[in-house]
Amino acid sequence: MTFNEHLDRWGTHSAKWDLLASPMGREALSLSVADMEFVSAPPVVQAVERAAALGAYGYTEVFDDFRSAAREWQLREHEWDPGAESVRFFPRIVQCVAALCHHVLPPLLGRRPRIMTLIPAYGPILEVVERSGCELIRVPLLLEDGNARMDRALVEGALERADLLLWCNPHNPCGRVWRTEELEFIGRAALEHGTMVLSDDIHADFTRPGRTPYTPLARAVPPLWDSGRLIQCASPGKTFNTAGLEAAAVFAPGALGDHLEAAKRSMGLHNPNYFAIPAAIAAWTRGQEWVADLRHYIDENLRFAVETLHGRLPQAVVTDPDGTYLIWIDARHYLPHRDSLTAACGAARVAVSPGEDFGDEYAGWFRVNAALPRVELEAGLHRLVNALTHPPK
Numbered sequence: 213m214t215f216n217e218h219l220d221r222w223g224t225h226s227a228k229w230d231l232l233a234s235p236m237g238r239e240a241l242s243l244s245v246a247d248m249e250f251v252s253a254p255p256v257v258q259a260v261e262r263a264a265a266l267g268a269y270g271y272t273e274v275f276d277d278f279r280s281a282a283r284e285w286q287l288r289e290h291e292w293d294p295g296a297e298s299v300r301f302f303p304r305i306v307q308c309v310a311a312l313c314h315h316v317l318p319p320l321l322g323r324r325p326r327i328m329t330l331i332p333a334y335g336p337i338l339e340v341v342e343r344s345g346c347e348l349i350r351v352p353l354l355l356e357d358g359n360a361r362m363d364r365a366l367v368e369g370a371l372e373r374a375d376l377l378l379w380c381n382p383h384n385p386c387g388r389v390w391r392t393e394e395l396e397f398i399g400r401a402a403l404e405h406g407t408m409v410l411s412d413d414i415h416a417d418f419t420r421p422g423r424t425p426y427t428p429l430a431r432a433v434p435p436l437w438d439s440g441r442l443i444q445c446a447s448p449g450k451t452f453n454t455a456g457l458e459a460a461a462v463f464a465p466g467a468l469g470d471h472l473e474a475a476k477r478s479m480g481l482h483n484p485n486y487f488a489i490p491a492a493i494a495a496w497t498r499g500q501e502w503v504a505d506l507r508h509y510i511d512e513n514l515r516f517a518v519e520t521l522h523g524r525l526p527q528a529v530v531t532d533p534d535g536t537y538l539i540w541i542d543a544r545h546y547l548p549h550r551d552s553l554t555a556a557c558g559a560a561r562v563a564v565s566p567g568e569d570f571g572d573e574y575a576g577w578f579r580v581n582a583a584l585p586r587v588e589l590e591a592g593l594h595r596l597v598n599a600l601t602h603p604p605k
């Protein structure tokens with residue numbers, strides 16, 4: 213199977229298709245939820261098939277082979293050694309954030325924790341923080357010339373107040389891969405103000421040839437890692453299209469790792485899904501070549517999509533991402549009312565992720581997912597452009 217082949221995921225209980233695209237009918241095209249319209253790497257598919265063939269799906273545990281696979285991937289792909297001791301299993305990164313907000317920070321601080329994040333940001337993580345009762349400090353990214361940028365004074369001011377920074381690299385939805393000097397700025401400020409940092413690097417494997425390379429915050433700022441106040445999160449979920457199997461590696465040193473482990477048990481997350489571990493190990497030990505090919509395919513898709521959107525929606529601000537497979541678009545010029553996007557996309561039968569999913573203030577923005585066969589991307593963009601330039605009356 214190549215990246216050009218069509219994959220039919222209707223009728224699989226898919227969030228992207230059976231829930232979100234289904235109101236538009238079976239003719240719909242979806243550029244929404246961040247999973248890919250590609251079959252996973254052959255070693256991953258084989259590992260899941262082998263596990264399924266057994267026919268008995270009992271309780272599963274985490275062993276050293278998972279920990280060394282997670283560590284080796286970081287070493288080989290990202291030139292960073294988290295050390296074997298720091299590797300902790302979490303089913304999902306969102307749950308790791310929930311563990312921090314509900315079970316680690318409140319007893320540690322003895323008061324309501326203050327959690328800072330750059331917005332726009334991945335919605336379910338914002339929701340977890342808000343539902344936990346922690347205070348959420350939202351620092352907007354600036355979008356200029358199609359590139360997201362931090363306002364350093366704002367970031368520094370917020371870091372001074374915050375107990376925890378939720379950092380995202382590459383950033384969803386803006387696609388920014390943070391440069392070393394930006395990471396150094398964040399690391400220095402966090403150290404200075406005693407702020408704990410969780411770096412959510414779920415999109416780390418999606419960078420583009422010739423563009424800013426991905427650097428883990430822990431590698432850019434070793435003193436931050438050595439301080440025991442940095443959590444690095446990795447996952448095969450986006451890279452290998454295995455989000456539904458729920459396996460993530462959370463790298464957290466020393467006592468912080470122990471706190472997270474205890475919090476995980478408080479949440480009843482004490483052992484993984486039967487398929488999670490064999491899939492993650494196969495991905496991280498035998499998936500490298502497949503990912504290299506995928507990266508090239510996505511790069512071309514992004515190039516094509518950004519060109520098309522620039523050319524055909526000249527009044528929109530379109531990011532040209534260095535990382536992820538996502539494009540963040542300010543289309544307020546074409547979307548005069550809060551519900552215009554839903555009406556236009558519904559009529560054109562194309563689904564995208566609405567801006568409000570990333571922060572209430574982003575009505576009129578949306579995110580496009582470019583991880584699908586090129587002809588389908590072309591067709592989806594064609595529908596999208598028509599939807600915005602010829603909206604329903």
Ligand SMILES: Cc1ncc(COP(=O)(O)O)c(C=O)c1O
Nearest residue numbers: 246304305306334384412414460
């Ligand atoms: C930045 C970011 N973090 C976390 C997640 C979800 O990760 P998980 O399924 O491991 O909770 C996503 C999914 O799209 C994401 O984009």
